[in-house]
Amino acid sequence: MKTLIIVSHPEIDESGSQQYLKEALPDSSDITFHHLESTYPExxxxxxxxQQLLQQHDRIIFQFPLYWxxxxxxxxxxxxxxxxxxxAYGFGGNKLKDKELGLVLVIGMPEKEYQVSGNEGYTLSALTTPYQAMAxxxxxxxxxxxxxxxxxYMEESEKMRMLIAYQQYLMIENFDTLRAKENWFLQQLDDMDEKFLPDGSQFILDQIKELIEDNRMELDxxxxxxxxxxxxL
Amino acid sequence: MKTLIIVSHPEIDESGSQQYLKEALPDSSDITFHHLESTYPExxxxxxxxQQLLQQHDRIIFQFPLYWxxxxxxxxxxxxxxxxxxxAYGFGGNKLKDKELGLVLVIGMPEKEYQVSGNEGYTLSALTTPYQAMAxxxxxxxxxxxxxxxxxYMEESEKMRMLIAYQQYLMIENFDTLRAKENWFLQQLDDMDEKFLPDGSQFILDQIKELIEDNRMELDxxxxxxxxxxxxL
Structure with missing residues (x-):
């Protein structure tokens, strides 16, 4: 599965969050990072x-700061x-059909304000209706x-957890299922190169893999x- | 009441609907027509x-074609x-407080598609959530x-009816009440200059005014x- 991240940010170099996400991108030929404002400064x-880029990818992500x-x-x-x-639509306009559209939104206000009687007053599900209609x-x-x-305001550990979820959002099919996440973690463990690990840690990693697999068998x-x-019945 | 119409259209001269609306604007110092793309071509x-323009007006209208x-x-x-x-918000950010925000949307698809199971599938009330949140x-x-x-696809008579409603949307306080519409029509009749009317038509206009006023008394x-x-009770 190939993922195209279409990023829109007028001043991306000043944005701590966008830089953080960019640096965390897995080094994979399946992921294309595409910042519009720097690609087309005019x-x-x-x-x-x-349109070619779109056709070469399966999952299209719009990533941007939510302004107004x-x-x-x-x-x-x-x-x-x-x-x-x-x-994209109309007669013969099926070039995006069955592709996925995802949103990665960086939001300045706290989550609790996006509900009835919150300061923002509307849910993100309601505010993103135009993108749902586009899909x-x-x-x-x-x-x-x-x-x-x-x-x-996120602590370092929260940022790390967010990054893992972000990578999964970009790369995993059915990213929201437990099984897909398990497989992703197992893959990450397999990809670790023993040479760069401290002595003895390979043994620990193997134990973790075994644990995940045991859990999976029990769940099955x-x-x-x-x-x-x-x-x- | 002063109304600011903020129009956004990348090619307004090519747009039949925008030209039609523009030509129908009442010649009033209470209405400011403000096309962004021609004001700021760069x-x-x-x-x-x-911000000064906003502060000088009471009703702010966003007028644009609904694209995506x-x-x-x-x-x-x-x-x-x-x-x-x-x-506009935050500490001391109350410069728009109690002003009105209206939308004039020119829409290519038929109204019936903007509902569940319609081709567009979402209502305009849902799609305009970001503007409601801004308000x-x-x-x-x-x-x-x-x-x-x-x-x-509108017939000439439909366009005329739409124009009247548009002028009311721009100019009348509580434009959606019957009484406000009545007063607006009476004002329009008063403003007609007898000199430019065909013989005898002033008599007809007076009859119409009387009829509207009689209706109003009965309703009252x-x-x-x-x-x-x-x-x-």
Whole structure:
């Protein structure tokens, strides 16, 4: 699965959160990082190039700071220019069909304000309706948004947990299932190069892998038991 | 009451609907027409000037074609630049408080598609959530949006009716009440200059005024009767 991260931020070099996310990107040929404002400093978008990029990827991510409950203007400009009739919708316009659309939103206010009687007063599910409608129009599957609230107030351990979830959001199919996350962790453990690990840590890692696999087997057994029980009722 | 119409359209001269609306603007010092893309062709916004404009008006209208369920990028750029902290929100940021925010949306698809199981699938009430949230944040009163569906398919008589409603949307306080509309029509009739009317038409206009006023008196009487009946129950 190939993932295209379309980032829109007018001053990305000044943004601690965007720099943090960028540095955490896995070094993988399956991930393309694409910052619009630096690709097109004059605002003139190469439509054909963008449409090719879209077609070469399976999961499309819009990543941006939520300003006035929407994206910076450059991403909107990109939408208006690139998502043309007969490409994204309308007659023959099925080039995005069955691809995934995800949002990575960096949000300045706390999560609790985005509900009725909160200071912001509206949920992120409501505020992102225009993107849901875009996914519907282009026949894309809309993923649960990945929301980062108040990055600058996060502790280091929270940031680390967020990063892992972010990498999973970018790379895993069905990223929201326990099984997919397990497999992802096992893969990460396999990818660690013994040479760079302190003495004895390989043994610990092997133990962790075994533990994850044991847990999985137990869960599978319970699952099987439940299914049989259900069938005999 | 002073109304500021902030129009965003990247190619306004090519837009039949925007030209039609513009030509229909009442010649009134209470209405300011402000097209962003032609005011700032380089995209560099004069923030102070824009904030002054806002403060000089009571009703602020965002008028634009609905592309990908939102505004053209220029209006978003305007929001991000002009609606600064300490002006529009935050400490001391009450400069828009109690003003009205209205939307005039020109929409290419038919109204019936903007509902569950319609082709667009989402209501305009849901799609405009980001503007409702902006009104909340800035303590503005959000008006019912003024929606123009499929302008190019409208018959001449429909366009005329739409224009009258548009002028009322711009100019009348409580534009959605019958009484306000009546007063507006009476004012329009008063403003007609006898010199330019065909012979005998002044008599007809006077009859119409009398009819409207009679209707109003009858409605007032019914209203009074209902209130008394309610009080004696």
């Amino acid at each position: 605002g003139k978008i190469d439509i054909e190039q963008e 409950y929407s994206s910076p203007p450059m991403l909107k400009h990109w939408q208006d220019e690139v998502l043309t009739e007969n490409f 519907k129009k282009t026949q894309m599957n809309f993923l649960k948004p990945f929301l980062i609230f108040q990055f600058h 057994e319970i699952q099987m038991y439940l299914e049989q029980a259900g069938g005999s | 995209g560099k916004i004069d923030i102070e000037q824009e 369920y939102s505004s053209p990028p220029m209006l978003k750029h305007w929001q991000d630049e002009v609606l600064t902290e300490n002006f 909340k944040k800035t303590q503005m009163n959000f008006l019912k949006p003024f929606l123009i569906f499929q302008f190019h 009487e019914i209203q009074m009767y209902l209130e008394q009946a309610g009080g004696s």
